[in-house]
Amino acid sequence: MIDPSAITPALLPARAVHKPVGIAKGPGESIHEYTFVSRDDAHELKNGEYVYYELPDPSATENGRSPALRLVLGRVLKRVPLQLYPDTFLGEPEIPPSQVAELVGYDARANELFELHVGIMGYYEPATGSFINPWIPPQSGKQIFLADDDMLSRVLSGKRAGQPGSATIGSLLTREPEAVPVVLSVKDLVSTHLAIIASTGAGKSYLASVIVEELMQPHNKACVLIIDPHGEYSTLDEMANAPQFTQEGDGRGSSYQAQVKVYKPHEIKVRISTLEMGDMRHLLTEMTEKQQYLLNRALRKVKDSKKPMWGADDLKAAIRSVSKQKDNEDGDGGDDASTIRGLEWRIEQRFEDSFTFDATQHLDLPEIFKPGQCTVLPLNEIDERDQQVVVATLLRRLYKARMDTERGKVTAGEYYLPYPVFVLLEEAHHFAPGGTDVVSTSILKQVLAEGRKFGIGVSLISQRPGKLNADVLSQCQTQCIMRIVNEIDQKSVAAAIEGVGRDLLSNLPALSKGQVIVAGAAVNTPVLCRVRSRITRHGGESKDAPEMWQQYFSAESQDSRRRIDAPLNGNREFRLLK
Amino acid sequence: MTIGSIVKSDSHITYVCRVYGPREVETQPGPGDYAFGRFVRVSVRSSAANDDQAKLNLFNNHHEPTTYAVGVIYDTILSNPAYGSLGPRLSNETQVELFSPDYIAEKAILVYLMILGMMEQRVTSEGALEILSTMHGIPLLSLELGSDVETMSDEEVRAFHFFRDPGRADRPEPYLHMGYVPHIIAQRNSLLPMVTLRIIDQLERLFPQHLSLLSIVKRNFAWRLKVETTG
Numbered sequence: 001m002i003d004p005s006a007i008t009p010a011l012l013p014a015r016a017v018h019k020p021v022g023i024a025k026g027p028g029e030s031i032h033e034y035t036f037v038s039r040d041d042a043h044e045l046k047n048g049e050y051v052y053y054e055l056p057d058p059s060a061t062e063n064g065r066s067p068a069l070r071l072v073l074g075r076v077l078k079r080v081p082l083q084l085y086p087d088t089f090l091g092e093p094e095i096p097p098s099q100v101a102e103l104v105g106y107d108a109r110a111n112e113l114f115e116l117h118v119g120i121m122g123y124y125e126p127a128t129g130s131f132i133n134p135w136i137p138p139q140s141g142k143q144i145f146l147a148d149d150d151m152l153s154r155v156l157s158g159k160r161a162g163q164p165g166s167a168t169i170g171s172l173l174t175r176e177p178e179a180v181p182v183v184l185s186v187k188d189l190v191s192t193h194l195a196i197i198a199s200t201g202a203g204k205s206y207l208a209s210v211i212v213e214e215l216m217q218p219h220n221k222a223c224v225l226i227i228d229p230h231g232e233y234s235t236l237d238e239m240a241n242a243p244q245f246t247q248e249g250d251g252r253g254s255s256y257q258a259q260v261k262v263y264k265p266h267e268i269k270v271r272i273s274t275l276e277m278g279d280m281r282h283l284l285t286e287m288t289e290k291q292q293y294l295l296n297r298a299l300r301k302v303k304d305s306k307k308p309m310w311g312a313d314d315l316k317a318a319i320r321s322v323s324k325q326k327d328n329e330d331g332d333g334g335d336d337a338s339t340i341r342g343l344e345w346r347i348e349q350r351f352e353d354s355f356t357f358d359a360t361q362h363l364d365l366p367e368i369f370k371p372g373q374c375t376v377l378p379l380n381e382i383d384e385r386d387q388q389v390v391v392a393t394l395l396r397r398l399y400k401a402r403m404d405t406e407r408g409k410v411t412a413g414e415y416y417l418p419y420p421v422f423v424l425l426e427e428a429h430h431f432a433p434g435g436t437d438v439v440s441t442s443i444l445k446q447v448l449a450e451g452r453k454f455g456i457g458v459s460l461i462s463q464r465p466g467k468l469n470a471d472v473l474s475q476c477q478t479q480c481i482m483r484i485v486n487e488i489d490q491k492s493v494a495a496a497i498e499g500v501g502r503d504l505l506s507n508l509p510a511l512s513k514g515q516v517i518v519a520g521a522a523v524n525t526p527v528l529c530r531v532r533s534r535i536t537r538h539g540g541e542s543k544d545a546p547e548m549w550q551q552y553f554s555a556e557s558q559d560s561r562r563r564i565d566a567p568l569n570g571n572r573e574f575r576l577l578k
Numbered sequence: 579m580t581i582g583s584i585v586k587s588d589s590h591i592t593y594v595c596r597v598y599g600p601r602e603v604e605t606q607p608g609p610g611d612y613a614f615g616r617f618v619r620v621s622v623r624s625s626a627a628n629d630d631q632a633k634l635n636l637f638n639n640h641h642e643p644t645t646y647a648v649g650v651i652y653d654t655i656l657s658n659p660a661y662g663s664l665g666p667r668l669s670n671e672t673q674v675e676l677f678s679p680d681y682i683a684e685k686a687i688l689v690y691l692m693i694l695g696m697m698e699q700r701v702t703s704e705g706a707l708e709i710l711s712t713m714h715g716i717p718l719l720s721l722e723l724g725s726d727v728e729t730m731s732d733e734e735v736r737a738f739h740f741f742r743d744p745g746r747a748d749r750p751e752p753y754l755h756m757g758y759v760p761h762i763i764a765q766r767n768s769l770l771p772m773v774t775l776r777i778i779d780q781l782e783r784l785f786p787q788h789l790s791l792l793s794i795v796k797r798n799f800a801w802r803l804k805v806e807t808t809g
Contacts, residue, residue, distance in 0.1 A: 086798070
């Protein structure tokens with residue numbers, strides 16, 4: 001129906017069923033807007049609703065049948081009632097103004113009239129998957145039609161629900177739930193990155209989980225890593241048992257079951273030998289110039305030593321040897337003892353008995369990244385500064401692995417990753433804050449800018465776009481924007497994201513929980529979407545404090561406390577006897 | 579009570595009625611009967627039935643429905659052709675009355691009516707009033723010269739304003755109507771808005787249960803007439 005060349009006579013009668021909803025009035029405020037008037041008996045012309053008018057297609061040949069039509073789609077921007085009751089009719093709260101109108105002989109059944117402002121999107125061209133502006137607004141008097149669910153399903157998203165490479169995150173907000181699915185193109189998502197931005201409580205992690213669920217379903221079988229500083233994503237492990245994430249084999253061993261690997265906090269390790277000078281500077285704070293110089297030389301020395309892995313002791317030895325070497329070079333036998341002692345002391349404090357940093361262990365890339373596996377790295381027990389280093393080193397290693405694999409430098413081993421990966425980064429403003437550079441900023445920028453070449457897709461999730469590095473945000477070509485009330489955040493979203501029209505962004509404070517504006521590369525046009533419900537349980541809910549306080553005073557928990565606090569309870573007695 | 583008869587019209591909806599003078603009718607109407615804002619009715623000869631048939635009906639005690647145009651008095655003119663000829667007169671007033679009665683008759687009270695709608699009613703065999711249909715707005719038929727103009731009772735005024743719309747299945751219960759207000763406003767006459775206020779006053783008396791509804795219309799008119807015009 002949309003493709004003019006695809007109009008077959010069989011389709012035409014179906015089109016004739018469409019009833020016009022209004023009549024075009026004239027041009028709107030800008031040249032890409034028009035207005036039309038409608039009674040809107042069915043209350044269906046909501047703000048954000050899609051309507052179209054017909055335009056003859058000059059390129060289509062007229063071979064005897066009626067000329068092909070282009071359906072020029074537009075979105076309702078504003079709805080202005082034309083017949084308002086006079087103020088004086090509204091003077092008595094208990095008397096409806098319709099009754100006053102009735103009194104003076106106006107048939108109150110007659111419907112109101114509305115003027116609707118429509119922003120022209122254009123007609124859909126399936127070949128390019130884009131909307132083409134016809135540069136011609138509808139003539140006054142032209143019939144305006146409401147786009148039907150079927151048409152919208154085909155033109156709004158490039159992919160159909162359930163197709164390989166599709167991610168159905170919900171349905172069009174202005175229509176009945178499930179009527180028009182909003183489907184993201186996973187290919188574009190992974191190659192050009194995604195940003196999910198919303199105030200806290202608007203449903204960011206819910207939406208991210210929905211996207212992960214879609215990626216893990218049999219039609220995608222993606223390779224996903226979730227960096228989860230709040231430990232909200234562990235409920236995704238239910239995917240491993242849900243039937244939606246299973247595919248029966250066809251007898252040749254191609255059955256599929258989504259795997260979920262949730263790392264334990266103590267398993268998240270960073271091998272000290274993967275740290276670079278920047279990381280060291282970040283971890284070992286307040287080093288003097290001299291200490292930095294020595295450390296830099298020592299680092300180079302241990303790295304040159306061709307030892308596959310080295311620890312804090314190797315580093316300390318290197319510092320001592322570098323210092324000795326320097327003394328010999330300078331020949332003045334200066335007293336570097338306190339400098340070295342200070343440096344060693346810092347290294348010991350930071351790395352020895354460290355929870356996160358280890359001489360030998362670290363996260364194994366091929367273990368984290370596997371197609372059909374969703375890996376969750378909960379960082380909630382790790383200090384914020386260390387989180388940045390964990391993320392920076394991991395991204396650096398991932399980038400190197402993908403680059404080396406793509407370039408054919410490695411064919412096996414730790415750095416061999418022969419498939420694209422998708423990384424979800426929660427609280428992205430911690431890892432690439434605006435205004436200041438932290439240890440993870442530069443690698444994140446690099447991955448975002450060049451990741452598409454090597455198949456690394458990143459999804460940034462943040463509640464404070466204002467605090468997020470603007471370069472990083474603008475690299476995300478697909479945006480899911482949910483409710484944002486803070487004005488600074490709204491402005492920074494508007495500044496960083498050019499794909500979303502002003503008219504859609506003005507809806508930001510009015511969005512409810514679970515409603516999202518999706519724009520950018522993964523959809524054909526910006527859409528207002530209602531996020532579908534999750535298959536797995538949601539883990540990021542706020543705590544119900546009053547409920548938990550009530551729980552404390554419940555009979556059972558009082559009993560159990562009494563049992564524990566009893567001076568000689570069974571356990572203690574047992575231990576005494578032992 | 580009959581107050582006079584139609585002598586002239588200014589338009590399809592504004593008519594002039596000459597109030598009966600002394601000795602023209604049994605009970606001469608007083609000023610209260612043709613007061614400003616008073617509802618009156620004029621019977622309309624709607625069908626082709628002639629007067630003979632009507633008389634026959636009356637004789638047979640048939641209660642045939644009568645169609646009335648309902649109007650309101652919005653202006654009064656006291657006509658006195660003698661005013662202006664102030665010269666000396668040979669005969670006094672008693673003599674004139676005796677010798678030249680038609681001269682006296684030229685003095686007249688003229689009231690202006692505006693037609694607000696139509697009402698079809700009949701008297702049942704029990705003698706009760708039955709309203710068959712009511713319509714607000716401009717009547718299709720015009721009145722005839724010489725038709726009697728009668729005052730309306732409170733009950734009739736109430737019936738004229740409170741009825742159910744025949745064409746509306748969704749609203750079977752009767753409700754208050756003032757469907758003539760828009761066309762009163764459309765007329766260019768400075769007295770007409772004032773007559774609307776007068777009408778509302780009467781309706782407030784007749785429909786105490788609809789005070790708040792009427793107050794909306796009244797307040798609107800009063801503001802525009804009294805405040806906006808003076809301010």
